[in-house]
Amino acid sequence: MDSPPGSARSSPEAEVGLRVEDLWDIQEPQLSPSEKLNSCFESMPVSSFPLAPSSQVVEIPSDSSLADAVETLSKNKILSAxxxxxxxxxxxxxxxxxxxxxxxxxxxxxxxxxxxxAAQGMIAGSDATTEAADGLAAKLGTVTLETATFVEAHGGVMAKSAPEAAVSMGGSFFETLTSSDFYKNTKVRDISGSFRWAPFLALQNSDSFLTMLLLLSKYRMKSLPVVDLGEAKIDNIITQSAVVHMLAECVGLHWFEDWGTKKLLELGLPLMRPNKVVKVSEEEPVLKAFQLMRKRRIGGLPVVDGSGNKAIANLTIRDVQYLLTSPEIYKAYRSITAKDFVTSVKKYFEEHQDASPMLMNVITCNRDDTIKDIILKLDAEKRQRIYVVDKEDNLEGVITLRDIISRLVHEPHGYFGDFFDGVVPLPQNSRV
Structure with a gap:
């Protein structure tokens, strides 16, 4: 693959690459390529990383409502803060x-x-659970009528599971939920520690690139704020995607080519094998896909055809946002399938050309591709994962941005020392 279009070694990311190149050339000759890269990144301060657009360096007050937080994230076109x-x-x-x-x-x-x-409370039959469901229904206000209708209509199907019950309620219930006082009055602080909530772990400008890269890969952080302790403000926010974009801008440099021209198999990729890939059938409810992501603490999964071996679409946890921002996608369905959900979202994009499409088509590679091929494809498509397939397009595994970064550097023994002292441990359900 050629260098990225427009990359003339003048972008901030390319300048970072040139700095690594200078450091690479003066490393001790007896060091392995991996040790050289570690040494280069350890010598570079985080302050050298290109700044994110100011619109992405946003804070959300803990007393904001969930509705206000969603509006802030949507307005600034960011996924977290x-x-x-x-x-x-x-x-x-x-x-x-x-x-x-x-x-x-x-x-x-x-x-x-x-x-x-709420659904579990309605089907469980215990006084305690029913009372809890009634309490939630009361908070939801207008949802009470909907839940009552649901119980009446499904009274003879008490063996139905809670997820299935939630699916049966369809978009009408969820749309009512997001328009309720419950949604508007619940504060962001009230969901602290919930799914995909990470503790605040900030970098200082003096920390090294190596620290940053290890936190984004081995330690599974999705994004890292960079703080200026003197001015008590956030200077920058560094994401996995930003790091992969930086790597894409370094194509052609000696240090990158030494690493980037290796085939996936040489780097031990994919980490996730086909029998371990979490997936959902095209005919299964899309809610099951989001529930699987939550249960398995993963950021996305493929929608597969009837054979179970071929990916026909890609769903990420970010796509659940359409249940909030575009409830009309769900309005006509009681149990929309994964396949129909993808079709509906794509149709929504066609009708709302001002919307920013979250592409759901599958991007693939094979084991003979190089890590450079993968980086350029992921960066061009602005994706978080790519699926490895065989010659018949059967799934062989998945590669994420984190997998790529994890193959760039390694953690020296005892490297972090007391770095994590005083940091609240990551909630188990945030490790995705």
Missing amino acids: PVRNMEAPENASWIDRYLGIVEFAGIAVWLLHQSEV
Whole structure:
């Protein structure tokens, strides 16, 4: 593959690559290529990383409602933001000043979970669970009539599971949920620790690229705010996608080619084998796909055809946002399938040309491709994952941005030391 169009070694990302090149050339000759890269990235401060657009460096107050948070994220066209603890004193440390990072998808999945809780209460039969469901229904206000109708219509099917019940309620229930006072009054701080909520782990400008890369790969952070302790503000937010874009701009440089021309198999990719890939059939309810992502703590999965071996679409946890921002997609369905959901979203894009499409078509590669091929394809398509297929297009595995970064660097023994001291441990359900 050729260098990315327009890359003339003048972009901020390419300048980073040239700096790595200079450091690469002066490394000790006895070092392995992997050790050389580690040494280069350890020598570079995070302050050298290109700044994200100012519209992406956004904070959400902890006392914002879920509705306000969604509006802020949508307005700035970002998927996540740090949550500022409005109850923290002015002289609080950075750890105490922020509750964590909330994602658009996390809010949607949390709300979806509330519908499951209500459905479970309606079918469980225990007084305690029913009481809990009644309490939730009361909070939802106008949903009470909907749930009553559901119970009456399905009274003879008490063996139905909670997820199936939530699916049966369809878009009408969820649309009512997102228009309720419950949605408008619940504060962002109230969902702290929920799905895809990470604690606030900030970098300082003096931290190294190696630290940043390890946190985004081995330690599974989706994004990292960079703080200026002196001015008490966030200077930058670095994401996995931004790192992969930087790598795409470094094509042609000696250090990159030494690493990037290796085939997937040489780098031990894909990490996720076909029998381990979480997937959903095209005829299964799309809600099952989002529930699987939540249960398995993954960011996306393929929609497969009847054979179960060929991917026909790609769903990510971000796509659950259409249940919030575009409820009309769901309005006509009681149990929309994954296939029909994809079709409906694509049709919505065609009718709302001002919308930013979240492409759902599958991008693939094979084991003979190089890591450079993969990086350029992911960066060009603005994707988080690519599926590895054989000559018959059968799934062989999946590669994510995190997998790529994890093959760029390695963690030296005892590298982080006490770096994580004082940091709230990652909630188990945020590791996706």
